[in-house]
Amino acid sequence: MRWLLLGLLLPLPVLAQPRIVAENPHGYGWWLGDELVQHIRIDLSDGVSLDPASLPRPRRVDYWLDLRGISARETRDGIELTLSWQNFYSAMEPKRQEVPSSPIRLSNGAEAVLPGFSFVTSPIRPLTAPSSPDQLLPDPEFRLIDPYPHRAGLVGAVFMFVASFAALAWHQAWWPFHARPARPFTRAARRLRRLADPAMQRRLLHRALDAAFGKVMIGEDLSQFLADRPEFASMADRLADFFHGSDAAFFGVGPVVEGDVAALARDLSRIERGQR
Structure with missing residues (x-):
């Protein structure tokens, strides 16, 4: 009983945490619609791998932020992740936005966190700048599609169908060919x-x-x-x-x-x- 109580009092072994190094996008100069690419390197011990099911899925993270894609590449020391984020925040003045972190799980049961980052997004144009029609982009050029070749092809296909059906009716002596003397x-x-x-x-x-x-x-x-x-x-x-x-x-x-x-x-x- 004493050994059982002693075993319960001993601290549980702590799972080793992987070393995570993030290369985040620079923190300023971003506008509405820009794509921010984040590179993360995870160093893993021998025999330990990343659980792919724990990676964040491409999705809408917030009303102003989308995770467009995530890719993984194995290296000699671990794995490298590339996350593509897209900013949809329409700023009226320069403002700092926070991209959240994401928890992940390893094959040995340990948990880690992919770090987030922050960046400053700015308005595309001054809020009080006057607007005029000449600031709009011109309409793109368009080309009318000539329907004649398609109509001619349709007429030809109908003609071939009628001719083929008439030939089959003649060969099988269907009406109105059933009365010919040759049959x-x-x-x-x-x-x-x-x-x-x-x-x-x-x-x-x-x-x-x-x-x-x-x-x-x-x-x-x-x-x-x-x-x-x-x-x-x-x-x-x-x-x-x-x-x-x-x-x-x-x-x-x-x-x-x-x-x-x-x-x-x-x-x-x-x-x-x-x-x-």
């Missing part, structure tokens, strides 16, 4: 959607095959048609079934097998438009 399967597929009679559907698809073949096409012409239009080769079996069904329906050759004529026309239309 008979596309035209037939659109008309088939409004027909419910199987016989009428077959006649309409036959007319489309005739237009695509260039003459009346029968079942025996299928191989010639596929040789002339190889893009439809994948539809050979379905076209053969279609012609067999038509022969059975129109000429009574074999049993009538009804297929999906509308689906066949849609698939032929996709190939015709380059989508398959």
Whole structure:
């Protein structure tokens, strides 16, 4: 117990304070808007560093004073700080202003203070000096911006968009290009959607095959048609079934097998438009 009380009575070790040397701006000759630069050197012991979070942040310190920026540079003996202050005090007569100090913290738990400084700020012009319009700076020269190149570019972009959309509509046989003779399967597929009679559907698809073949096409012409239009080769079996069904329906050759004529026309239309 005696040793415990003796330990409590012993003074706590005092953390070593760093050596701080400040190079402050000169103390006079400053005006409204001037920037004052302060250099501070901090000598640190081995293994001790400055806690960056304890440095003052650039901010508005007072209504007449801003801390514009702070930078740090490590040296062999410690660290060097550069603080930029800006004076916004509009003096009516020479007056001394005080820049406050700032506490900082070291990695070993010790605390130190970045010293402040004072300076004398003066009015830019005598308070009672007369004012006249000729003391104002002239208006800066300005140049009108010609909007024509931008308008021409906009018109060109709109024209290119319309032309591209028209080309896409033509290629895909959208309205108003859906009725051109070069796409008979596309035209037939659109008309088939409004027909419910199987016989009428077959006649309409036959007319489309005739237009695509260039003459009346029968079942025996299928191989010639596929040789002339190889893009439809994948539809050979379905076209053969279609012609067999038509022969059975129109000429009574074999049993009538009804297929999906509308689906066949849609698939032929996709190939015709380059989508398959």
